[in-house]
Amino acid sequence: MKKADIILKSSAVFTGLSAIPQKGAVIINGNRITAFVSWDDTETYIGPQTVLKDYGDCMILPGFCEAHAHFQDGALFGSEDFLREIAESKSEEECVQMVQAFAESHPALEKIVGLGWFPANWNDAPLPTRHSLDAVCPDRPILLHAADGHSAWLNTKAIELTGVDKNQDPDLDKFILKEENGYPAGVVKEKALFDYVTPHIYQMGFDIDYKVQRNLIRGCNACGITSFNDLSGHLPHVEYDAREAMEQRGELTIRMHLSGNLDGPEKLEEAKALRKRFSSPFLSVPCVKGMLDGTTSTYTASLFEPYTDNPGVSGDTLYQYEALIENIKAANAAGFGVRIHCIGDKAVRWALDGYEASARVNDLSNIRNAVEHIETIHPDDIPRFKLLNTVASMQPAHVPLEYNEKLSRVGYERCVYEWPFRSILETGGILAFGTDYFVSDYNPLPSIYYAVTRHGYDGKITSINPWEKIDLYEALRAYTLGGAYAEGRDHELGTLSAGKLADIAVIDRNLFDIDVEEIKDAKVVMTMLDGKIIYEK
CATH class of the missing domain: 3.10.310.70 (Diaminopimelate Epimerase; Chain A, domain 1)
Structure with missing residues (x-):
């Protein structure tokens, strides 16, 4: 039997394949997970060169995947x-x-x-x-x-x-x-x-870009983030120069998934060129990003019915319906997933219509389309995520951030369906969680807390539909396997399974063994990327 290069051992290993952590050890050779074995079987894999790390009661889990954030914006935000x-x-x-x-x-x-x-x-x-x-x-x-x-x-x-x-x-x-x-x-x-x-x-120049992006990567690593979906498709591509240099220098300690732009044929060609430039395990371009509407705060989210507190306005869409459909079809035909910002219920409907139209003419079996945010939705559209194999990419931290502002904007009846985590899961949809950093802090643990409680940081309920909270297993899956699925890498990321890449995090406590109010205060003590420890507290 081949001996392990590294063994990570704990009384609480959350593989992502069962609802609760198990006592056991993750066996790693090179950059891959070889096996997950019971505590008693660990000795079999120990050789003279094996590094054994016993984490006691700390929880081992797959590395977090930030499903939706803005990297350059966020990096400068911390400057x-x-x-x-x-x-x-x-x-x-x-x-x-x-x-x-x-x-x-x-x-x-x-x-x-x-x-x-x-x-x-x-x-x-x-x-x-x-x-x-x-x-x-x-x-x-x-x-x-x-x-x-x-x-x-x-x-x-x-x-x-x-x-x-x-x-x-x-x-x-x-x-x-x-x-x-x-x-x-x-x-x-x-x-x-x-x-x-x-x-x-x-735009601040290469030297500043390199410094602030490197700092953000280190911060992400310290929070257990090993994979990052950068949905900043509208920013100039000069921002990617620093990340390319980091990869060449071996300093890109995160899997960076970039996005092209959905805005028509010219932008699609730019996305193809960007994908040709970046196609490594650490820097790739799996999708194009579109902005279909704005936000309810500024009355620019697109709604079926007018705003409750601004009856003359229902919000505009940033694409014409036919153009949106054609752009989605073309992007999917070129092999890109499409990820569309949709805050209002009308915008969500249009995006799903576009994915349905694309499925009639394209083979989408290996394409991952997603609707981003879904802060307001018509109930008829909730089951369509499962039917269209479309990812619901959502940000739990936005619920307390807004703190019921939508009650005045769109009224009680529509707020019943705001941020519908539970409803989407119960109808068979796939959730992928992120923070929309810089809008919310990139640390996944407070977001997991918000998802399982619908509370704010002060422990108080922050929405009128607290029944949309989900359990801890579901929230962790959304922050690991869900994100990997959205970027088309669930075959090699997102669970602690034999053959998958060794992207792993360790948290200082078993989240399943503590009061839910403590989840937001948990800390990451180790992060591993590609079989190498990149952060250790």
Whole structure:
């Protein structure tokens, strides 16, 4: 019998194949799992070169897969030159004071960039304008991304820098808030944001990119994350240079799954070129990303019926229906999974319609399509995830983040179906969990806590449908096998099974043996990628 290179032993091994952890050991040779064996059989695999690591009562499990996040955005969010304190602001006035303090303490920065302001945190105050920012910093561009990632707040210098004031595209003009004289008021949304503003926020140069991306990877590793789905298809591809250099230097200690853009034939060709460039086990392009609507916070999520607190508005879709269908068909035909941002119930319906239409003309047996977020859904569409083999990619941390804001936006009847984790599982659908980092912190353990409790960090219920909570086994599967399935790698990732890659995490306690309120406080003590320990506490 071949002796093991490494043995990981514990009284609590969650393989992902049974509902509770088991006492035993994971046998590893090279970069693969050879077997999972009972505690008593461990000695059989020990040779003179075997490394035996006994984790006692700590829980061993598959490495976490971040199913939906924004890597470059998030990496810069953690940078010292990025303003993030505004996430704590309770009003426009307080936010402006934070901007002023940051600008005064960073006089060498050519522009002030930040993220985190959110109307829901300002007691639904009116949207801010350029004038309050101009009052504290008129001579440098200020570009402040909203917490939901779908709006930005600019001062006059930033409006000039981005060219928003020179926009001539009527399809984009509706996403630029205007003053009575027609000049941009300061808030830019959705596609106008992505086309004009985002590149100016998140382009910082190779050296800074390398530093902040490496720091984020280390942070992910310390949280047990071994696989990362970067759904930032709208950002310039120059951001990938640093990750390519990391892989060449052997420093890419995470499996990075990039995304192309769904926006038509030209973008599809760019995605094909990107896939040709990156096709390794650590850097690949399995999908294209589309943005079908916005958020309920800014009334840009697309709904069947008007907003409860804004009856004249039901939200726009960012694609025409026929164009969406054709783009999905073409992407699937080219071998890409399609992953579409859908917050409103109408957007979810359209995405599922597109996948159904694609299935009529394409072989989707090896294609993984997904709907992202699913914050609002018509109940008739819940069973379609199983029928269409479509992944429900969702973010448990968004439930407490919003804290019932949708009650005022869309009303009680629609909120009954918000973030329907349980309903999708009960109808046979596949859940994949992530955080949408930078919107929420990338640590998986608080998100698992939110999923199994529907509580906020303070232990209080944060939704009107707490019955949509799921059990711990289901939440862990969504954060491991579900994510691997979404990226088309469930054959080699997501469970501790013989033949799969040795991507493994160890948590400092058995999550099944503690009160659920303690889950959010658990810590990762070891992370392994490809059979090598990349983090150890």
